[in-house]
Amino acid sequence: MLDAEGAIRDLSAVCPDINPAFLSGDTFTEVAQLDPASLPVVEGEPRLAEPVAQVGKFICVGLNYADHAAESGMPVPPEPVLFMKATSAICGPFDDVELPRGSEKSDWEVELGVIIGKPARYVAEADAMDHVAGFCVINDLSERRFQLEQHGQWCKGKGCDTFGPFGPYLVTPDEAGDVDNLGIWLELNGERVQDGNTKTMVYKVPFLVHYISQFMSLQPGDIISTGTPPGVGLGMTPPRYLKEGDVMRLGIDGLGEQQQRTVRR
Numbered sequence: 530m531l532d533a534e535g536a537i538r539d540l541s542a543v544c545p546d547i548n549p550a551f552l553s554g555d556t557f558t559e560v561a562q563l564d565p566a567s568l569p570v571v572e573g574e575p576r577l578a579e580p581v582a583q584v585g586k587f588i589c590v591g592l593n594y595a596d597h598a599a600e601s602g603m604p605v606p607p608e609p610v611l612f613m614k615a616t617s618a619i620c621g622p623f624d625d626v627e628l629p630r631g632s633e634k635s636d637w638e639v640e641l642g643v644i645i646g647k648p649a650r651y652v653a654e655a656d657a658m659d660h661v662a663g664f665c666v667i668n669d670l671s672e673r674r675f676q677l678e679q680h681g682q683w684c685k686g687k688g689c690d691t692f693g694p695f696g697p698y699l700v701t702p703d704e705a706g707d708v709d710n711l712g713i714w715l716e717l718n719g720e721r722v723q724d725g726n727t728k729t730m731v732y733k734v735p736f737l738v739h740y741i742s743q744f745m746s747l748q749p750g751d752i753i754s755t756g757t758p759p760g761v762g763l764g765m766t767p768p769r770y771l772k773e774g775d776v777m778r779l780g781i782d783g784l785g786e787q788q789q790r791t792v793r794r
């Protein structure tokens with residue numbers, strides 16, 4: 530748990546892990562009411578893992594910002610475009626991102642992430658937020674050649690190992706504020722390439738939770754990545770893609786920042 534001064538407090542005596550059982554149980558509510566000062570401070574600078582363990586589904590929404598659809602040369606879809614990212618793509622917010630073998634067109638996408646807290650099936654839009662545990666930053670990394678030039682669905686270019694950093698925090702809705710009006714940005718080697726606001730999202734969070742729950746049940750610990758604002762490499766003239774040693778820094782107002790360096794192995 531992060532206290533008001535930004536120090537990390539050790540929750541391990543209160544809950545063994547932040548996982549689906551924790552999110553859907555009473556302990557989550559109890560932890561939210563804890564005084565952080567009652568927990569020991571974590572010393573040093575430990576690696577921050579992704580903030581939720583055992584994610585069951587990593588669902589992504591494509592082309593959900595009108596200006597990003599335009600830069601991709603695609604119309605805003607009449608209904609949300611959904612695709613899945615392999616959960617084996619998940620890594621911590623400061624871990625290295627590995628460019629996959631054969632990668633020539635790996636790209637960045639900062640996105641607002643939604644973490645499901647309670648099962649949701651055929652949920653009404655008005656009730657959707659009752660099923661949300663919190664929000665996070667996601668980098669929906671994408672290998673465009675695998676995604677767009679190698680036939681079939683987008684999953685080939687979206688699910689590569691380390692292509693799903695999320696975190697650094699699960700930010701509860703009361704702390705996140707108005708998620709329909711948050712600055713969302715990404716810097717590549719110190720240059721701001723994405724500089725958007727969640728207010729230009731076409732389909733908003735309650736609608737997305739409602740909409741996705743018409744096709745599949747959402748379970749505690751599932752995450753939904755809600756689409757990226759403009760400024761991805763694919764949309765540049767000429768297109769610009771990740772090289773070994775590049776540094777991505779990305780964040781959303783109030784939800785924290787991530788940083789990854791790209792490597793080849």
Ligand code: ZN
Nearest residue numbers: 638669756757
């Ligand atoms: Zn995306």
